[in-house]
Amino acid sequence: MEKKRSLGTVCIQGGWEPKNGEPRQLPIYQSTTFKYTTSEQMGRLFDLEESGYFYTRLANPTNDAVAAKICELEGGVGAMLTSSGQAATFYSILNICEAGDHIISSATIYGGTSNLFTVTFPKMGIECTLVNPDADEEELAKAFRPNTKAVFGESIANPALTVLDFEKFARLAHSHGVPLIVDNTFATPINCRPFEWGADIVIHSTTKYMDGHAMTVGGVIVDSGNFDWEAWHDKYKGLTEPDESYHGIIYTQRFGKLAYITKATAQLMRDLGSIQSPQNAFLLNIGLETLHLRVPRHCESAQKVAEYLKSREDVAWVNYPGLPGDKYYELAQKYMPKGTCGVISFGLKSGRKGVAEFMDKLKFCSIETHVADSRTAVLHPASHTHRQLTDEQLVEAGVDPAMIRFSVGIEDVEDIIEDIRQALES
Numbered sequence: 001m002e003k004k005r006s007l008g009t010v011c012i013q014g015g016w017e018p019k020n021g022e023p024r025q026l027p028i029y030q031s032t033t034f035k036y037t038t039s040e041q042m043g044r045l046f047d048l049e050e051s052g053y054f055y056t057r058l059a060n061p062t063n064d065a066v067a068a069k070i071c072e073l074e075g076g077v078g079a080m081l082t083s084s085g086q087a088a089t090f091y092s093i094l095n096i097c098e099a100g101d102h103i104i105s106s107a108t109i110y111g112g113t114s115n116l117f118t119v120t121f122p123k124m125g126i127e128c129t130l131v132n133p134d135a136d137e138e139e140l141a142k143a144f145r146p147n148t149k150a151v152f153g154e155s156i157a158n159p160a161l162t163v164l165d166f167e168k169f170a171r172l173a174h175s176h177g178v179p180l181i182v183d184n185t186f187a188t189p190i191n192c193r194p195f196e197w198g199a200d201i202v203i204h205s206t207t208k209y210m211d212g213h214a215m216t217v218g219g220v221i222v223d224s225g226n227f228d229w230e231a232w233h234d235k236y237k238g239l240t241e242p243d244e245s246y247h248g249i250i251y252t253q254r255f256g257k258l259a260y261i262t263k264a265t266a267q268l269m270r271d272l273g274s275i276q277s278p279q280n281a282f283l284l285n286i287g288l289e290t291l292h293l294r295v296p297r298h299c300e301s302a303q304k305v306a307e308y309l310k311s312r313e314d315v316a317w318v319n320y321p322g323l324p325g326d327k328y329y330e331l332a333q334k335y336m337p338k339g340t341c342g343v344i345s346f347g348l349k350s351g352r353k354g355v356a357e358f359m360d361k362l363k364f365c366s367i368e369t370h371v372a373d374s375r376t377a378v379l380h381p382a383s384h385t386h387r388q389l390t391d392e393q394l395v396e397a398g399v400d401p402a403m404i405r406f407s408v409g410i411e412d413v414e415d416i417i418e419d420i421r422q423a424l425e426s
């Protein structure tokens with residue numbers, strides 16, 4: 001067997017492999033449509049009997065090259081780019097769920113995902129039970145119902161910074177005959193490859209580290225090809241029984257390990273259309289070319305910033321899964337020994353008022369609704385993302401009113417620490 005390429009090589013070389021005389025850099029196929037010489041061939045494409053491009057809402061060569069790179073980074077069998085991380089999460093569930101179904105998700109997830117699962121999905125007839133990711137297996141097992149179709153979690157949660165116990169969640173999901181879907185945005189495949197720990201589907205908001213330059217909103221779904229849909233035939237009829245919108249093809253029979261990702265592209269993208277623009281895919285690809293260089297730097301610097309904050313008297317607490325003594329340190333060492341992410345959360349003893357003063361005094365660490373970017377960014381959830389909540393409601397939602405979310409960039413760490421020092425001391 002050919003040796004698998006290492007991740008750094010895939011970041012540069014993956015996806016686009018030009019043949020003799022072709023452009024070295026991935027071309028932007030800025031075209032909505034594709035030309036054919038016979039009507040019959042075009043017909044075969046519409047029946048999924050032949051693979052080929054016909055309309056960019058379903059697939060585009062630029063997007064496919066970038067998806068193939070991410071797929072190789074994650075060690076999957078197929079991938080699809082989406083217009084945003086939210087679209088990726090939405091499709092990853094909708095591909096196997098319909099009205100009357102139920103999903104289980106870790107309670108510590110991104111706020112947008114939480115709204116999707118607990119406000120919008122119920123309106124579509126899909127119910128969600130949020131579970132404490134640290135609960136034991138017996139407790140977690142109680143959340144399963146006969147109509148449960150998927151389990152969802154984030155490898156490192158934004159903004160809670162909990163680390164998912166992949167093996168526990170995979171065991172639970174699989175013993176109940178459902179796939180484990182993991183949002184791997186914060187860890188990235190450089191630090192953690194969820195498929196190696198039993199996850200079946202991985203999604204990302206590529207808007208964060210993968211892009212890395214705050215240029216493009218995007219998402220991706222990667223399929224490991226490992227979940228045996230046919231073993232649970234009646235539960236996943238969308239994959240195991242004829243799709244009338246394609247003259248009765250059966251995805252598991254026709255596409256085998258690619259059944260899930262093919263259905264997502266051929267059916268969901270066709271009908272709902274949240275494709276990533278080829279222009280954005282091109283920009284995302286440039287970000288991916290340095291992912292393996294940027295991510296270790298983010299982690300190294302975040303480690304130093306976390307240690308610095310921890311050493312200060314005016315800082316009440318610091319959460320960072322790379323810090324020995326952190327609640328998630330052991331899980332992080334097990335699942336992501338090379339590093340976790342660049343995002344830290346901490347609280348100030350001076351409370352909510354002190355936080356606002358601290359943030360206003362920062363010089364280049366900027367106030368932004370964004371994380372996981374080359375530039376250091378800071379956000380106060382109580383004043384920004386969660387501003388409609390009272391202090392009591394914030395505590396219930398697990399957000400300390402004095403909590404600061406600090407996303408360490410790849411500037412020189414001495415300068416980042418100096419900026420924090422002067423803001424705390426002035």
Ligand SMILES: *Cc1c(COP(=O)(O)O)cnc(C)c1O
Nearest residue numbers: 084085086110158185205207218
């Ligand atoms: C930002 C984010 C999302 C949503 O992604 P968008 O690209 O903003 O739609 C999903 N999950 C996590 C962990 C995120 O940080």
